[in-house]
Amino acid sequence: MKIKLFIVCICCFIAFGNAQIKKVEPPHWWSDMETSEIQILFYGDSLANYEVKSDGLQIIKVDKVVNPNYLFVTVNTKNVVPSTASFSFSKDGSIAFTHPYEIVARNPSSRERKGFDSSDVVYLIMPDRFANGNRDNDSHPEMSEKVERSNGGGRHGGDIQGVINNLDYIHDLGATAIWSTPLLEDNEPKYSYHTYAQSDLYRIDPRYGTNEDYKKLADEMHERDMKLIMDYVTNHWGSKHWIIQDLPFAEWIHQWPEGFTRSNYRMATQFDSYASEVDKKGCMNGWFDTTMPDMNQSNPFVLRYMIQNAIWWIEYAGLDGLRVDTYSYNDKEGIAQWTKAIMDEYPNFNIVGEVWMHDQAQISYWQKDSKIGALDNYNSNLPSVMDFTLHDAVTTMFSEDETGWDKGMIRAYDNFVNDFLYPDVNNIMVFAGNHDTNRINGIFQSDIKKYKLVLSLLLTTRGIPQLYYGDEIGMLGNRDEKGDGDIRRDFPGGWFVDGRSAFKSASTNHGRTSDQEAYHKFTKKLLNWRKEATAVHNGNLLQYIPFDNVYVYFRSNETQTVMVLINNSSKIRKLDTSRFKEGIQSFTQGTDVISDENFDLTSKITIQPKTALILDLK
Known part of the structure; x- marks a missing residue:
């Protein structure tokens, strides 16, 4: 009876002894990654006293550092299909404990994901100050x-x-x-x-x-x-x-x-x-x-x-x-x-x-x-x-x-x-x-x-x-x-x-x-x-030297031209559009995107103090 109990305890230690491992980082990895050679950090009490092997992953090298609580294990995940590999930690020739390590399937389109760009508007949030959706945490x-x-x-x-x-x-x-x-x-x-x-x-x-x-x-x-x-x-x-x-x-x-x-x-x-x-x-x-x-x-x-x-x-x-x-x-x-x-x-x-x-x-x-x-x-x-x-x-x-x-x-x-x-x-x-x-x-x-x-x-x-x-x-x-x-x-x-x-x-x-x-x-x-x-995502920018604190510029591409007029002065300004012929080209009208008001580009444009016009040219 004592012998059976001893065997059961040893099996439990091998199966569950990885409680000695307190941290594994990264906790898992993916198949089919360009970054296929990864360095896994194992952390736990005196881990450097153990030898480590893997079933399922090729170990390239094991680094033991000054602090014996760390093992850095470099493995190759290239061509490894999604699966659960295992690391075994041995001392004196006997396995003391094991730890599973998962290689999970990667989203096929992951590598080609498109990041944010100039077509986006980014909204910056400080989450602690934005909204409390869960009072329990x-x-x-x-x-x-x-x-x-x-x-x-x-x-x-x-x-x-x-x-x-x-x-x-x-x-x-x-x-x-x-x-x-x-x-x-x-x-x-x-x-x-x-x-x-x-x-x-x-x-x-x-x-x-x-x-x-x-x-x-x-x-x-x-x-x-x-x-x-x-x-x-x-x-x-x-x-x-x-x-x-x-x-x-x-x-x-x-x-x-x-x-x-x-x-x-x-x-x-x-x-x-x-x-x-x-x-x-x-x-x-x-x-x-x-x-x-x-x-x-x-x-x-x-x-x-x-x-x-x-x-x-x-x-x-x-x-x-x-x-x-x-x-x-x-x-x-x-x-x-x-x-x-x-x-x-x-x-x-x-x-x-x-x-x-x-x-x-x-x-x-x-x-x-x-x-x-x-x-x-x-x-x-x-x-x-x-x-x-x-x-x-x-x-x-x-x-x-x-x-x-x-x-x-x-x-x-x-x-x-x-x-x-x-x-x-x-x-x-x-x-x-x-x-x-x-x-x-x-x-x-x-x-x-x-x-x-x-x-x-x-x-x-x-x-x-x-x-x-x-x-x-x-x-x-x-x-x-x-x-x-x-x-x-x-x-x-x-x-x-x-x-x-x-x-x-x-x-x-x-x-x-x-x-x-x-x-x-x-x-x-x-x-x-x-x-x-x-045009404002990626079009050309054409700007004019500001006069009377009024700044005018154009954004244009093959399908759209936008004329922006910013009157930063405290006075009404009337702008002679002939100066902006290079930007206006053959357009004759512009619609303000905020007020929907139409403006005649063949005559002077009146702009109120501290006001901007964003004209979509027609």
Whole structure:
């Protein structure tokens, strides 16, 4: 009887002993991937004391590192059909425990997925502040910070289900893509709603929902012909990340002998011909903040981990793009390899990098095939960058009623003059604000005329327009005076206890206010017109030097010509159309896409103060 019991216990240990393995990342992989050689991270108590073999997968090599709790097992999945392989872990010649590893079938069209582009309008959401669709996950026993909606810097309870519940609102508004700030687990004890200090890169934060909820969001969006963009963070992780808590080796992150060293934030040192080594290191290796350890992308283990993680999420959730946080703070050679690996896997995909700089030459350095980067023998492989110089211009020039040599609408003109620096001007993200900037309607103190001027420009110029949630209803916020929480206010109506919902029309009970409706109506009409306006998706841009603070430009392709007139002055202007003959060509009429009013292009056009006309030429 004792012998039988002993045999049963041994069998149970072999079958279930993989409880000793605490983490396996990536948790599974797919068949028929370009990225077929993968490095599987196994984590558990003293795993390095075991020898590992696989039934079903070819092991290329096994790496044991300083920390004995890690094994890095590189396997070849090429030509492996969907199946469940097995890893066995042995000691002294005997199998101690096993672990299954699944290779799943890949969607046949996965590789050819089309990323977001200039035909899209991107709607940026901060999920904790957008809508609370599931009150049961507002707090979670495994997560340190609990919901506290009264705290501007605390968690408010918005989640993935809240986004799903309001997809029809976003679709009806006319946006075609959603960029959500990060949704992966962030277990910092404070300020975790920000979610840029992530603690698990394979898990959606349970206060937002589950991995399955995220996949459901993508599926629901695809049913509406919308695209989902993940906010991905390569430069830093959170101090509570389980790997940071038990590093495989010290070089996984950038360490400083003197302890915490903050980045100098001087991104220009990445290409400054005269920069000192200490300053370069201070930017690239310094920590973004005390809770955000700086990742060492120059280490091949770290780089491989990040490449595989990004591809895993794209494949698992069916993503249509990535927005990469603090792109230009990364090890520039490492991040170029990371970007290339993803684009090699998905040739029609799109990735936009946050390059928060204030000079077009410096921003363009980071776009793929940049002429500026080539001077430095550098190619980031990054398809898209963010147009921060245009952001700087639009937040200033619409408050400048009088023209000047360098003021008023000349700021827009001069911004586009420098487009020759970019290798792909249509693949640049244009925006008036995001989760890190002051609200555009706060800057302009709820002047809807200025809001309309901003949107008229952003939605008709070259590039990919991005809107920040709530701007379309006139939401306010000033981070300089009241902190980040003020520019990340809760969307009205996103919580069950809210008395009025801006998700609903002003004509419905407890819907939008009349002021909110005015913002929304304009935004909706312009966005939905833009969906079919191919000339502003990828047409040529012809611009004229602004006179009297009036800026005129044309977007045209073989099937459509659009004439945009922006009167940024405080006076009525009458424009002689003969000056614009090159753009007007043989057209004689234009219909304003907002008012539906017709304009005779053979005579002078009268345009009211602080008003834009977007004329579809006939």
